[in-house]
Amino acid sequence: MNIEKFIQRAEVLHKGLADLYQTANVLPWIPPDLLPQAFKELYNTSKIVQLAAEELYQQNEELVQTRNWLEAQRQHYQDLFEFAPDGYLVTNTEGIIQEANLTAAKLLNVSKHFLVGKPMINFVLLQERQQVHNELMQLYQSDRVKELFVRLQQRYGEFFDAALTVAVVRNHQGKAISLRWMLRNITERQNRESAIVKNDGDFFNDRPIYKHSKGETIPLNPLVICYVCQGLVKLSTYCETGEELLIGLATPGMVFGSSLTSLNIYQATALSDVNLVSIYAAEIAASPNLSHTLLPKINQRLQQTESFLVICGRRHVQERLHDLLQLLKREVGETVPEGTRLSVRFTHEDIASACCTTRVTITRLMGKLQEQGLISFDLKKHIILKDFD
Incomplete structure (x- = not known):
């Protein structure tokens, strides 16, 4: 029922009871002691209804204001999503696209309406789809944000190098319910x-x-x-x-x-x-040209130094070792049939110094990783990382 109509009806009822009370006072066949008490109770009840209606009206006004504020906030964040400089997608756990912003649609050369309901994997280069599938399977087992470097194909267009940042969204029970993707075209950056x-x-x-x-x-x-x-x-x-x-x-x-x-x-x-x-x-x-050439290289060293600082700040040695191997995988890793081979041989002493621990501890942890099948060694004692994430 419309709240204003409800208030109007409560007021009409209240006024009608007052009129009925005045009329009933002149009727001779109604006992004089019964009438005042009955009408008094009706009048009080009517007053309570009227007050309740006014309070309900006030609450309804507050709810309307809250709803308007929430709608404005929703629109604000929707605009941020739509016009973000990077492409954003939301998919279900099977990779079916549920939402896409304008930048993502432009990157893939597809209208937003067409994107919804399509599998994200369809835009990945055929020979790289299995790799992406394997990476996502590993992502479901952790809360880490994953960055993938793959080639995507525009609809009726060319392939381009892309960086995909993927995060899992979980419900209160910890179950994965969706994936959030950020897409960037890095072809120009790589060419540069x-x-x-x-x-x-x-x-x-x-x-x-x-x-x-x-x-x-x-x-x-x-x-x-x-x-x-x-x-x-x-x-x-x-x-x-x-x-x-x-x-x-x-x-x-x-x-x-x-x-x-x-x-x-x-x-x-x-x-x-x-x-x-x-x-x-x-x-x-x-030399400005020489400065321009060397500045990105100095910045690269700075970023690597920060990565080593993060490793040293990890509380547990296992976490330090894990992050160090990931860093070495990025810096000096080369793809081999068995996984990713570190192109330089690192001794346990080298690894221990980077992890701020002892050689004995690193030897024990590396042995566990080898038993779990996560690492192995080639004939030259170079570390090979197998599905290490």
Whole structure:
């Protein structure tokens, strides 16, 4: 019933009872002691109904205001979803698209209406679909956000390199109920990075190359930044107990140098045969092009350093080891039939220093991982990660 009509009827009832009371007072056949009490009770009841109606009206007004506010908030976040610069999708646990924003539809060259109800996997390159399926199966077993790098195909269009960030949504019982996807076209970024790598030769081809053998300590000049042309360099320091602490790995295309750190003790060791090029800091300051080329590489080292800091901050050694192996997988991993092989041999001592623990502890944990079939070793004792997530 409409609340205003209800209030009006309550007022009419209240007025009618008052009129009836006045009329009944002049009727001679109604006992005089019965009438006042009956009408008094009816009148009081009517008053209560009227007050209740007024309170109900006030509550209804508040509910209307709340509903309007919620609708405004819903529209606000819907607009953020629709016009976000990245593509967003919501799918059920089977990967069927339930919602999509405008950017996602544009990336896939499909109207939003057509996207709903379609399997997300249909837009993945055929030969990569099994990999995506396996990654999602692993995602359901954890609460981690997964980032996948795959090739997607637009409808009636070309393939493009995409980064997919996927998260599982769970209900109060912990059961997976949907997936949230963020889509980004990284083709341009990869082309830009390839161009930078290509341009590196323009800056470094004419410079002398310094070679260092595996295991050799690389001398550091505070006026020079070293650019890695080939090989892998371990960057480390020493703690108060005299134990070595791994703080970074310089892979090909990365830079390092004592001028990039405030540590009093900073050591660079060749983990393989290494070729380096030296660049004086004064050259960088004098050349905008050289600065532009080196800035992303310095930023890359900074990001890697932060990753090592996060690893050291993990409470449990098992978590530190897990995150370190994931980092090494990204930095120096290469795909082999058995899984992902670390291109450089790391000793248990190296891993222990990065995990802030003892070699004995790492040997025990690595043995458990090997028993579980998560890691193995090749003939050169290089670690191979098998379905390690």
